[in-house]
Amino acid sequence: MSEEQLSLFPEMKPPELEAELPLYRPFLPGVKPEEAYLEVKSLAALAGIMAGCSKCGLREGCRQVVFADGNPQARLMFVGEGPGQVEDEQGLPFVGRAGQLLNRILKAASLEREEVYITNVVKCRPPGNRLPNPDEVAACRGCLEAQIRLVKPNIIVCLGLLATRAILDGRATMATIRGKWFTRQGILLMATYHPAALLRREELKRPTWEDFKLIRDRYLEVKRGD
Numbered sequence: 511m512s513e514e515q516l517s518l519f520p521e522m523k524p525p526e527l528e529a530e531l532p533l534y535r536p537f538l539p540g541v542k543p544e545e546a547y548l549e550v551k552s553l554a555a556l557a558g559i560m561a562g563c564s565k566c567g568l569r570e571g572c573r574q575v576v577f578a579d580g581n582p583q584a585r586l587m588f589v590g591e592g593p594g595q596v597e598d599e600q601g602l603p604f605v606g607r608a609g610q611l612l613n614r615i616l617k618a619a620s621l622e623r624e625e626v627y628i629t630n631v632v633k634c635r636p637p638g639n640r641l642p643n644p645d646e647v648a649a650c651r652g653c654l655e656a657q658i659r660l661v662k663p664n665i666i667v668c669l670g671l672l673a674t675r676a677i678l679d680g681r682a683t684m685a686t687i688r689g690k691w692f693t694r695q696g697i698l699l700m701a702t703y704h705p706a707a708l709l710r711r712e713e714l715k716r717p718t719w720e721d722f723k724l725i726r727d728r729y730l731e732v733k734r735g736d
């Protein structure tokens with residue numbers, strides 16, 4: 511995905527974009543309680559419910575719902591934008607080329623993929639790997655919020671602009687928001703570039719690595735405090 515595509519809906523004029531912003535509203539105040547799966551008490555139960563979800567049109571065009579991967583009690587959670595073709599085939603997030611790059615970055619930061627939790631803003635593959643639209647993000651938001659409630663991560667890393675806008679700041683730009691810590695509901699959050707962007711733009715690797723060093727250091731602090 512190019513940086514141009516990462517600038518969400520650049521074709522929208524400001525008033526129209528403004529009108530769309532509530533659908534990308536940040537993590538707080540969140541979805542309505544009845545849309546947040548509050549009655550669901552385990553990730554396994556939530557995964558089962560989501561496997562049968564058809565709340566938005568993305569389900570029609572994909573093979574399966576890609577729920578998550580990793581440690582269900584992780585201190586550190588990564589959220590990308592949506593499954594791609596390989597993820598759709600395998601039923602796991604971040605297993606294609608971008609996922610392999612994420613694995614290498616994690617290893618370089620002395621983090622094991624198995625100890626973190628990895629998911630996406632939308633759980634079904636958008637056709638042609640397009641960005642999910644605001645309605646689709648809104649439809650899938652309750653699942654992400656339920657995952658956050660059930661995993662209880664100390665740190666959430668938003669990978670790419672869509673995740674950043676959906677979770678952290680509906681008006682964010684990567685250049686201004688990445689590499690900084692934010693706190694929402696007691697959870698530390700940071701935005702950094704999506705690994706897919708690094709595959710296309712070599713110059714994004716260094717700032718992303720700087721972000722990951724901050725993430726690793728804070729994660730180790732959290733673990734030491736256990």
Ligand code: SF4
Binds near residue numbers: 568646
């Ligand atoms: S993207 Fe999310 S809301 Fe839409 S059908 Fe898939 S699981 Fe349901």
